[in-house]
Amino acid sequence: MPNEKKKVSAITSMETDFARWYTDVCTKADLIDYSSVRGCMIIRPYGYAIWENMQHILDSKFKATGHENVYMPLFIPESLLQKEKDHVEGFAPEVAWVTHGGSELLPERLCVRPTSETLFCEHYANIIKSYRDLPKLYNQWCSVVRWEKTTRPFLRSREFLWQEGHTMHATAAEAIEETERMLNIYADFHENELAIPVVKGRKTDSDKFAGAEATYAIEAMMHDGKSLQAGTSHYFGDGFARAFDITYTDRENKLVHPFQTSWGVTTRMIGGVIMTHGDDNGLVLPPAIAPIQVVVIPVAQHKEGVLEAAKALADRLSAVCRVKLDDSDNSPGWKYAEYEMKGVPVRIELGPRDIEASQCVVATRHDGEKETVSLEGIEKTVTEKLEAVRAGLYAKALANREARTYRCRSIDEIIECRKEHGDGFIKLMWCGDPHCEEEIKEKTGVTSRCIPFEQEHFDDKCACCGRPAAEMVYFAVAY
Amino acid sequence: MPNEKKKVSAITSMETDFARWYTDVCTKADLIDYSSVRGCMIIRPYGYAIWENMQHILDSKFKATGHENVYMPLFIPESLLQKEKDHVEGFAPEVAWVTHGGSELLPERLCVRPTSETLFCEHYANIIKSYRDLPKLYNQWCSVVRWEKTTRPFLRSREFLWQEGHTMHATAAEAIEETERMLNIYADFHENELAIPVVKGRKTDSDKFAGAEATYAIEAMMHDGKSLQAGTSHYFGDGFARAFDITYTDRENKLVHPFQTSWGVTTRMIGGVIMTHGDDNGLVLPPAIAPIQVVVIPVAQHKEGVLEAAKALADRLSAVCRVKLDDSDNSPGWKYAEYEMKGVPVRIELGPRDIEASQCVVATRHDGEKETVSLEGIEKTVTEKLEAVRAGLYAKALANREARTYRCRSIDEIIECRKEHGDGFIKLMWCGDPHCEEEIKEKTGVTSRCIPFEQEHFDDKCACCGRPAAEMVYFAVAY
Numbered sequence: 001m002p003n004e005k006k007k008v009s010a011i012t013s014m015e016t017d018f019a020r021w022y023t024d025v026c027t028k029a030d031l032i033d034y035s036s037v038r039g040c041m042i043i044r045p046y047g048y049a050i051w052e053n054m055q056h057i058l059d060s061k062f063k064a065t066g067h068e069n070v071y072m073p074l075f076i077p078e079s080l081l082q083k084e085k086d087h088v089e090g091f092a093p094e095v096a097w098v099t100h101g102g103s104e105l106l107p108e109r110l111c112v113r114p115t116s117e118t119l120f121c122e123h124y125a126n127i128i129k130s131y132r133d134l135p136k137l138y139n140q141w142c143s144v145v146r147w148e149k150t151t152r153p154f155l156r157s158r159e160f161l162w163q164e165g166h167t168m169h170a171t172a173a174e175a176i177e178e179t180e181r182m183l184n185i186y187a188d189f190h191e192n193e194l195a196i197p198v199v200k201g202r203k204t205d206s207d208k209f210a211g212a213e214a215t216y217a218i219e220a221m222m223h224d225g226k227s228l229q230a231g232t233s234h235y236f237g238d239g240f241a242r243a244f245d246i247t248y249t250d251r252e253n254k255l256v257h258p259f260q261t262s263w264g265v266t267t268r269m270i271g272g273v274i275m276t277h278g279d280d281n282g283l284v285l286p287p288a289i290a291p292i293q294v295v296v297i298p299v300a301q302h303k304e305g306v307l308e309a310a311k312a313l314a315d316r317l318s319a320v321c322r323v324k325l326d327d328s329d330n331s332p333g334w335k336y337a338e339y340e341m342k343g344v345p346v347r348i349e350l351g352p353r354d355i356e357a358s359q360c361v362v363a364t365r366h367d368g369e370k371e372t373v374s375l376e377g378i379e380k381t382v383t384e385k386l387e388a389v390r391a392g393l394y395a396k397a398l399a400n401r402e403a404r405t406y407r408c409r410s411i412d413e414i415i416e417c418r419k420e421h422g423d424g425f426i427k428l429m430w431c432g433d434p435h436c437e438e439e440i441k442e443k444t445g446v447t448s449r450c451i452p453f454e455q456e457h458f459d460d461k462c463a464c465c466g467r468p469a470a471e472m473v474y475f476a477v478a479y
Numbered sequence: 480m481p482n483e484k485k486k487v488s489a490i491t492s493m494e495t496d497f498a499r500w501y502t503d504v505c506t507k508a509d510l511i512d513y514s515s516v517r518g519c520m521i522i523r524p525y526g527y528a529i530w531e532n533m534q535h536i537l538d539s540k541f542k543a544t545g546h547e548n549v550y551m552p553l554f555i556p557e558s559l560l561q562k563e564k565d566h567v568e569g570f571a572p573e574v575a576w577v578t579h580g581g582s583e584l585l586p587e588r589l590c591v592r593p594t595s596e597t598l599f600c601e602h603y604a605n606i607i608k609s610y611r612d613l614p615k616l617y618n619q620w621c622s623v624v625r626w627e628k629t630t631r632p633f634l635r636s637r638e639f640l641w642q643e644g645h646t647m648h649a650t651a652a653e654a655i656e657e658t659e660r661m662l663n664i665y666a667d668f669h670e671n672e673l674a675i676p677v678v679k680g681r682k683t684d685s686d687k688f689a690g691a692e693a694t695y696a697i698e699a700m701m702h703d704g705k706s707l708q709a710g711t712s713h714y715f716g717d718g719f720a721r722a723f724d725i726t727y728t729d730r731e732n733k734l735v736h737p738f739q740t741s742w743g744v745t746t747r748m749i750g751g752v753i754m755t756h757g758d759d760n761g762l763v764l765p766p767a768i769a770p771i772q773v774v775v776i777p778v779a780q781h782k783e784g785v786l787e788a789a790k791a792l793a794d795r796l797s798a799v800c801r802v803k804l805d806d807s808d809n810s811p812g813w814k815y816a817e818y819e820m821k822g823v824p825v826r827i828e829l830g831p832r833d834i835e836a837s838q839c840v841v842a843t844r845h846d847g848e849k850e851t852v853s854l855e856g857i858e859k860t861v862t863e864k865l866e867a868v869r870a871g872l873y874a875k876a877l878a879n880r881e882a883r884t885y886r887c888r889s890i891d892e893i894i895e896c897r898k899e900h901g902d903g904f905i906k907l908m909w910c911g912d913p914h915c916e917e918e919i920k921e922k923t924g925v926t927s928r929c930i931p932f933e934q935e936h937f938d939d940k941c942a943c944c945g946r947p948a949a950e951m952v953y954f955a956v957a958y
Contacts, residue, residue: 033602033605033606035551035552035598035601035602036556036558036559036601037552037554037555037556037589037598040552040553040554041552042549042550042551042552042598042602043549043550044549045547045548045549045617048547048548048549048550049547049548051550052548068524068527068528069524069527069528069531070521070522070523070524070527071521071522071527071530071622071640072514072521073514073516073519073520073521073638074519074591074622074624074638075516075519075575075638076516077515077516079515080515092581093581093582094580094581095580095581096554096577096579096580096589097577097578097579097580098575098576098577098578098591099576099577099578099579100575100576100578101573101574101575101576101626101637102571102572102573102574102626103572104626110516110575112553112577112591119514119516119521122514122515123512123514123521126512127512138524142622143550143553143621145553147580147581147583158580159552159553159554161550
């Protein structure tokens with residue numbers, strides 16, 4: 001079986017080359033493949049199943065908070081993209097332009113949507129007339145295109161899958177509340193389902209979404225100490241509403257502008273899962289999004305009764321988890337390596353002696369532990385194991401983040417800290433001046449990630465200029 | 480409430496102008512909106528919820544038959560599209576071309592996928608090596624673009640949503656079996672869930688998919704007697720496999736080509752539902768895909784206990800169906816018209832006297848019937864009603880089709896038939912010569928729809944040329 005052997009061939013170790021380890025995992029765990037379309041990726045069944053699980057959980061949370069799904073066109077006419085000044089400046093340099101339909105030159109160029117604020121605004125101008133029409137809580141699952149120079153699977157590709165929420169509200173307060181609500185949904189999803197601890201905060205002005213008044217984000221620390229912006233939620237005020245002439249008649253019969261938000265997460269989250277939990281044996285998946293939560297592997301499956309018992313066990317477990325029985329003729333050792341590579345959280349081994357003793361061996365992927373347990377009540381045992389995996393993954397990721405978070409009081413301290421510890425989160429006091437932000441970046445290589453909601457006051461002076469500083473900001477090297 | 484009044488304003492009647500009735504329903508039932516993107520549509524929440532229900536049912540059927548979802552890039556490089564001769568000839572005239580990324584001219588034009596055979600083939604060439612890798616049963620949910628001149632919501636738009644299955648098999652027989660299996664899944668979905676009777680058959684050579692050896696289709700008769708191609712399933716033989724150099728090592732260790740299929744249904748199905756079941760009061764939805772299956776409308780809701788009782792009733796029903804309580808301050812009459820327009824299958828009215836008598840009024844949308852029933856066992860009553868709605872819709876559609884299906888033996892008979900009866904399905908005996916097919920089209924305006932699997936032999940001679948004819952073919956005016 002030369003074809004199958006290849007699958008479990010060694011991957012580059014994280015220590016040797018983290019970037020190469022990452023792409024090795026992406027391809028060896030069958031998450032993606034490349035094609036002749038440069039900068040775009042093929043998401044293979046195993047990778048797409050992870051995305052479907054993410055979608056399913058998030059979509060339920062969106063619907064439970066009153067959001068409705070819609071579908072807007074893939075294209076945006078150039079004149080429509082130009083309606084909001086900051087927005088077009090931010091996006092025009094990185095859009096793909098359609099110039100011909102068949103052999104005909106189009107009267108106006110169309111860009112492939114990089115994001116859909118402009119389309120939603122045009123539609124909202126049509127359908128919002130009265131305070132009775134508010135709020136409008138729309139969401140869209142789709143793909144978007146941004147013509148990036150340097151690409152990496154899931155993290156930065158010319159096309160990616162995402163959801164984009166776009167909402168309109170009667171008041172600024174309601175819109176701000178929505179912005180925060182959605183950021184919290186993203187944060188809870190990361191912490192509870194993906195087992196990824198996140199820092200919630202506000203972006204500095206230099207890092208805001210093009211056209212937004214305020215951008216909120218969740219930042220997660222990857223295994224290598226770098227930061228991943230894992231989700232964003234934007235408050236627009238009434239800027240787009242003014243640019244697109246969206247008005248409604250309020251309760252006092254006055255014509256006013258509504259207030260707007262947008263928020264999104266992408267297939268980038270899969271990259272976050274890989275880089276937070278993965279190890280030198282491959283992918284490690286949190287149970288909530290694992291396509292296979294438990295794999296049952298028969299040992300000495302040629303012996304009488306083994307396959308039947310393994311099948312019966314898998315059937316029982318299918319009531320409580322996503323379970324797969326692997327009864328292929330590959331060796332148990334090959335199978336162990338294969339499902340380790342694919343990050344299946346729990347593996348169950350069942351051989352003739354186990355069957356006789358009415359027990360099985362339960363191995364957990366994230367810590368390599370093995371335990372012999374009774375088949376009686378196995379459903380409960382497995383359910384508890386899966387929860388323990390989640391908790392274990394979260395604790396490990398949190399410990400990594402805490403071990404690699406530093407406080408620095410000056411540019412020299414940052415340089416020293418980076419020399420000694422490498423990448424990590426650096427907490428700095430900042431005066432609020434964008435020049436200081438820029439200077440820190442230039443001199444140390446770290447960029448501001450966010451001004452965390454959970455503030456900490458460990459100095460009075462800006463780490464850059466020494467002037468009074470009221471805000472603590474996270475800096476890091478970012479993906 | 481001037482804004483709300485508009486919603487239930489009259490729509491064009493079917494008799495007056497069927498095409499205008501159709502677009503009226505699309506907009507007045509809040510299914511779609513237009514935008515500045517010509518030829519594309521916005522699918523609004525109510526329309527998109529119908530699509531999500533369709534997706535959910537079909538996706539389960541695909542997965543139950545072993546298919547896996549994947550995601551391929553949105554773009555196809557021009558050179559890749561050109562690899563299969565017939566395919567590029569069929570699609571190149573109607574694709575949208577991307578020429579620039581940001582301000583840079585691309586080294587090669589990319590088209591926005593009109594369908595993804597070429598991308599799947601390139602990927603399959605990478606991942607299929609051995610007979611152990613077969614079959615590959617992949618499916619993709621996405622949007623595709625075809626630069627149509629004349630567009631209509633759902634029926635023909637420049638961008639539409641669909642699923643495209645692409646499978647590879649070791650033998651021709653297996654691939655043909657897959658082609659038929661998927662056509663049957665489409666047919667069953669139409670008949671059972673959408674309550675639309677369909678004719679299953681094979682397309683004539685002139686109407687095959689670009690690059691296919693055989694195209695199978697389901698054809699449905701719309702209320703106006705025209706035909707809608709509602710789903711297609713293609714058998715490719717090994718043509719693409721040869722063009723893309725896809726080979727595998729078989730059990731005898733020989734290098735051979737696999738055999739291929741593709742199959743798809745689109746948002747066009749929503750158009751089919753509208754034109755099959757709709758009436759002059761608006762949309763009529765089959766329960767399986769209705770976003771709201773039952774609407775509960777309190778009567779005299781200001782009276783004590785009415786709203787509470789209506790809420791309790793809706794809560795009970797939520798266990799067996801998708802139910803909505805409308806407790807807004809619009810009048811019951813306004814609400815009746817609104818949910819009729821939106822095609823909600825069952826309406827329940829509950830007023831003070833009903834509550835006293837422990838009963839409610841159940842009205843069914845498709846036949847306008849009203850019945851007073853006991854609140855006791857209302858869950859069962861409603862479940863039965865929904866099934867009766869499905870059966871009633873199907874019977875009505877089938878009766879329409881049967882009443883408008885004709886047998887003709889010559890071109891003169893076709894002309895006569897069309898003069899007397901207008902649009903409908905015309906059964907003809909055909910010799911198999913494409914010239915006859917063309918001549919029939921030119922002289923009578925109907926085109927061949929399919930050679931039905933269920934054949935009927937009512938003459939020995941071709942209706943066009945009089946030569947011996949073995950096959951019966953459906954002709955009609957098609958959407």
